[in-house]
Amino acid sequence: MHGKWIEEYTLDTIRYKSIGRYKEGEPVKKWKYYANGKIIKKETYKKEYCKVRFYHPNGALQAKGITQLIEKGKDIHWFYSGEWEYFDTNKNLIINRLYDHGELISEKEIKNTKQ
Template structure:
């Protein structure tokens, strides 16, 4: 009897953990917004991009991972309006990393880079750093040997 109860409990827990993907919710103005776990697929000249992450009331939140032809291409960590991004070469080495910010007002959205963006060659060596303030490049430092 205990074995049947335990199995029933496990089945019930597993069934309740089943999260649906690509769901919409309605806001106070009855506008549909993405919410919950999402999988987005895009085609490019290089192949198929698949992004998996979560939306909360129409906004991306948490960790988003994007693959290109089944290899990690980009990883974003989104917290409030700040996104920390890492983009990878096809060999798995880091290609670039930096931060961006999304300012949302009643009439518009403004997305821009800020701080240091680091760029690496395919071997993983730092090539240069671009410094941004409010989306405008203000400085660039090169580490390449000439």
């Protein structure tokens, strides 16, 4: 695969669409994913790393972090890596998680004092 890629399909009445680019069979640069016309995820690839952002149905940021392409034996997989932040639908930070090669190392709930 090489060049611009657009995939559309329906599953359980939800219309999914992804738009991005491949170079020599690997995803590159920016990718966007939609469900019923609303953004659900954005990815930005740079070599073996990918910045990922997930979105709530209201369009607010739900989670953000980095994934890393790691080879384990014969398997190659994208794993959560480093710090991930999770937000509620009002854009308040609610959880920090730390990952190492896809393994959850620590999790901290953020107490929100705003009401």
